[in-house]
Amino acid sequence: MTRTQSVGTDAVADAVQEFFQPLLASLRASGDAIAPLFDSPAVTSEEVLRASRPFAFDVLQDPHTVGAGFVVSPGLLTDETYLLAWWQGDDKGRIPESAALVQSTDYSRQEWFRTALRTGRSHVTGPYIDYVCTDEFVLTLTVPVIRAGRTLGVMGVDVLAETIERALVDVFREAHATLVNHHDRAVLSGDPRIFAGEPVDRQDYRSAVPCTDLPFTILT
Amino acid sequence: MATVRRPATRARTAVFAPIGDAGRAVRVEQRLEQAIRSGILSDGERLPSEPELAAMLGVATVTAREALVALRAQGLVTTTRGRGGGSFVNRPVVAVDGVAHQRLLAMTRVELGDHGTLYATVLSGCAELAAERADAEEVEELREIVLSADVESADPDGAARHADTELHLAIAALTHSARLAREVMRIESDFGVLLRLPFEDAHHRRAVRAHQLTVIGAIADHDGAAARARMRSRVRDALGDLAELQTGLR
Numbered sequence: 058m059t060r061t062q063s064v065g066t067d068a069v070a071d072a073v074q075e076f077f078q079p080l081l082a083s084l085r086a087s088g089d090a091i092a093p094l095f096d097s098p099a100v101t102s103e104e105v106l107r108a109s110r111p112f113a114f115d116v117l118q119d120p121h122t123v124g125a126g127f128v129v130s131p132g133l134l135t136d137e138t139y140l141l142a143w144w145q146g147d148d149k150g151r152i153p154e155s156a157a158l159v160q161s162t163d164y165s166r167q168e169w170f171r172t173a174l175r176t177g178r179s180h181v182t183g184p185y186i187d188y189v190c191t192d193e194f195v196l197t198l199t200v201p202v203i204r205a206g207r208t209l210g211v212m213g214v215d216v217l218a219e220t221i222e223r224a225l226v227d228v229f230r231e232a233h234a235t236l237v238n239h240h241d242r243a244v245l246s247g248d249p250r251i252f253a254g255e256p257v258d259r260q261d262y263r264s265a266v267p268c269t270d271l272p273f274t275i276l277t
Numbered sequence: 278m279a280t281v282r283r284p285a286t287r288a289r290t291a292v293f294a295p296i297g298d299a300g301r302a303v304r305v306e307q308r309l310e311q312a313i314r315s316g317i318l319s320d321g322e323r324l325p326s327e328p329e330l331a332a333m334l335g336v337a338t339v340t341a342r343e344a345l346v347a348l349r350a351q352g353l354v355t356t357t358r359g360r361g362g363g364s365f366v367n368r369p370v371v372a373v374d375g376v377a378h379q380r381l382l383a384m385t386r387v388e389l390g391d392h393g394t395l396y397a398t399v400l401s402g403c404a405e406l407a408a409e410r411a412d413a414e415e416v417e418e419l420r421e422i423v424l425s426a427d428v429e430s431a432d433p434d435g436a437a438r439h440a441d442t443e444l445h446l447a448i449a450a451l452t453h454s455a456r457l458a459r460e461v462m463r464i465e466s467d468f469g470v471l472l473r474l475p476f477e478d479a480h481h482r483r484a485v486r487a488h489q490l491t492v493i494g495a496i497a498d499h500d501g502a503a504a505r506a507r508m509r510s511r512v513r514d515a516l517g518d519l520a521e522l523q524t525g526l527r
Contacts, residue, residue, distance in 0.1 A: 253390060255390075
């Protein structure tokens with residue numbers, strides 16, 4: 058059977074960029090706006106929460122998102138080692154006020170935190186089950202927040218894997234394309250038999266086109 | 278309406294097992310509803326009388342009656358009076374398929390994969406334990422369930438769906454865990470109904486039957502690892518066919 062490919066890889070790549078770049082731009086702007094707070098010699102968690110809240114809410118304006126916030130590099134605050142200034146859900150409640158698990162979580166080894174700061178570039182983690190915050194199958198977009206060479210933390214946003222599917226599945230189906238992350242796990246596929254999160258073998262595909270500024274590859 | 282007689286099996290015994298002190302009409306109703314929708318109780322088969330049902334489930338007669346009234350209101354049971362009368366199962370086959378197709382269409386692929394993973398993990402775990410615990414007679418009962426599905430009948434996909442559901446419930450019963458058996462009953466009446474939509478295709482039915490026999494073969498050999506792996510690929514293949522069906526409907 059000949060498979061007619063009505064949509065090319067370029068169109069697929071454009072659709073991916075159109076989905077992710079506005080979110081990353083929003084994160085960068087928010088991170089830049091929060092950073093000057095740390096010019097002060099002594100910063101408290103309360104100050105960070107107060108300063109971050111309006112910017113997290115700005116990011117959450119995008120209907121694709123389920124949670125957003127600023128995550129402080131450990132050791133920068135006078136009163137807390139770790140701080141997730143993060144808001145989520147329809148009521149935009151702050152997590153994790155009640156969750157002891159979250160309060161004490163050392164997020165410095167989490168991919169969404171570590172990779173963005175190590176590379177100094179935006180990063181997308183997942184799809185993974187976020188058992189700390191949402192209990193959902195999500196992707197987390199993070200951008201490093203750095204001021205005058207000093208690492209302050211990451212600004213991030215969670216997007217449900219389902220949301221990405223809804224936005225992009227048609228174009229991927231038409232192009233018979235599969236989007237994989239840098240661990241070669243499927244983010245989304247036009248092939249009904251490949252589910253998000255499953256390992257994909259690049260060798261099974263004719264072409265592999267990396268996505269600009271995103272840790273993703275489009276396989277066809 | 279003809280009365281369908283069926284042999285007693287573990288899955289059917291579980292349907293009528295005592296429901297306990299906390300039993301209420303609504304729990305009786307739910308259990309029977311699940312059994313009817315998933316096909317453990319056949320279309321047209323006569324239910325036990327109110328006093329019999331009450332005694333089997335360990336509830337008051339008035340509670341059993343209340344549950345039957347509710348099932349009648351749902352159209353899942355028909356009651357006739359007089360000699361030869363009683364309550365009969367009325368399975369809305371077409372309506373269930375229609376509802377299932379709607380549910381399938383409304384689901385994202387992420388959701389489909391999520392349901393499929395839970396289903397595959399629970400069922401393959403059951404198959405593994407069943408292989409360790411089943412005796413020869415129990416294995417023979419499993420085989421009879423599969424072979425009882427009359428592929429030449431007027432409703433071949435209905436018969437095959439029924440047999441496949443019953444096989445899974447019977448395998449779950451062989452784990453000797455009541456909680457696991459109940460969980461399998463729950464996922465069968467929830468996602469199982471969707472997973473069996475591809476049974477409308479004769480090719481799919483044949484493939485499932487081949488899988489069923491290899492799973493039972495591994496259980497007969499007391500090979501837990503093989504039973505697990507075979508059940509997993511049985512679900513995996515069905516999930517792929519279901520995803521293709523979903524894509525085709527769109």
